[in-house]
Amino acid sequence: MLIPPPLSLYVHLPWCVRKCPYCDFNSHEGRGPLPFEAYVDALIADLDHDLPLVWGRTVQTVFFGGGTPSLFPAEAVDRFLQAASARLRFAPGLEITLETNPGTAEHGRFEHYLAAGVNRLSFGVQSFDDGCLRRLGRIHDSREADYAVKLAQDAGFDNFNLDLMYALPEQTLAMAEYDVERALALQPTHISHYQLTLEPNTLFAARPPAGIPEHDEAWDMQERCQAMLAEAGYAQYEISAYARPERQCAHNLNYWRFGDYLGIGAGAHGKLTLGSEQAILRRWKAKHPAEYLAKAGGAGAIGGDERISAERRPFDFMLNALRLNEGFSLAGFEATTGLPRAAIAAELATAADRGWLSNDGERVVPSELGRRFANDVMELFLPD
Structure with missing residues (x-):
């Protein structure tokens, strides 16, 4: 018999400053002023439409992903969280994560995110080598990465993740080690360390960059960096995730334990156990922000519904x-x-x-x- 597992809330904020050539997420370059207020209105309408699927259940974690969620002002994040907590039961002290790009950090903004209820940040650093960052199409450099993390720490954040990639174009083993050393110096509670892959429908897939390390070289990087992280007290708990004790990402753990999650926002995916129907529903929303903004709150914003068969x-x-x-x-x-x-x-x-x-x-x-x-x-x- 199906028993509903813990429930999370995923909120997709789809805009970014510039689309990275390796990125296959639903992200769209912002052109001109972004419609923050209208988008929050759409998120709330979207949530209202899906509420009957999760009546009476407690939300254990919230995750703002993208895109670049840190493009959104803290006031917009605050307004959504207030609306969501008025409609859903939030667990006491629940983990609320916001993804941020070091190139979009602004002085004072982190304090406002913290005041809004965000208590965990995830920085998309990827590398501390400026050459690697340029080849990845990132909008920040290593100095900005350091600066953004220290701003967050000064604002009061003591729980944050750093994303690092390895097997980057023209990267050597020593360069991969250097990235980990620089990350450890910032004392994050969590590090995501994953290999660059050429995903379909990305610029890198269409035009692969020169100098991507061979498989054996990538494996050497993975093994050496894993050892460095272990020596520094970061235990690997998932293929690409490492954390200090009791600092695993609760939101992602719920995904990996086949928990439920309500997906709100353009292109967001959700997975929900419907106890009364003894069914598991996957639902995703319209991908393009313009279409989503126009249709949120109604059936037109649903990109698709699928019940997972017993065989699958x-x-x-x-x-x-x-x-x-x-x-x-x-x-x-x-x-x-x-x-x-x-x-x-x-x-x-x-x-x-x-x-x-x-x-x-x-x-x-x-x-x-x-x-x-x-x-x-x-x-x-x-x-x-």
Whole structure:
């Protein structure tokens, strides 16, 4: 039987200063003044339209993603959070994260975000090498990255993430190590460290940049940087996520544990367990900001609805859960998918035989080999 898991709220703010050539997110370059007030109105209308799907449930985390959410003034973020908390039950002390680009930091703004209720920041630093940043199309340099983080710390933020990428064009192992050293010097509570990939429908996919490290070079970077992070007290808890004790990203953990999330905003995706229907609904919103602004609050803003079939639920679950070092409990699989553990017994046995995971009858945990070949493990659960 399906049991609704914890619920999160994802809010998509779609504009950025300049589209990065590697980015496949729903982000749009802002041209002229951005319609902040109108967009918050649309977010509230969108939330009102979806409220019947989550009546009576408590929101455990909020995440403002983008785009570049830090383009939005703190007053706009505050107005949305006040409206959302009047409509939804917010858990006491819930984690509220705002993604920010170091190139958009302004003096005094972080204090206002903190006053609005944001208590966690995620900085899209990517690298502390100015040459790498230029090749990635970023709008900031390493000095601005340092400055933005220190502004946030001075404002009172003590919980923040730094995004770092590796295997960048023309990057060497020493350069990857330097990025980690610079990040550690800023004493973040969390570091996301992930490999540059050439995603479809991006400029880099159409015109790959020169000098991307070979696979073995990228693996050397990953192993060395993982060791550096471990030595500094950052435990890896997910394929690309490292945190100090008790500082894991609660919002992302809910995703990876196959939790529910309500998606609000242009192009936002949500996943909701409908207990009365014993169904799992995926819903996404219209991608283009202009269309979303025109239709938010009605059925026209819904880009699509899909109920996840029983046959596909094991793969969808594993796509998330097998990213975690902790793995998952078989009881948790049953509760969040509504399927018996027997539904995945054959696949689990195959993965165990290959040394990809362990299974003690209660908990399934990926091995180091399984984490390295996570995609192969997940593919075992694809429906026929």
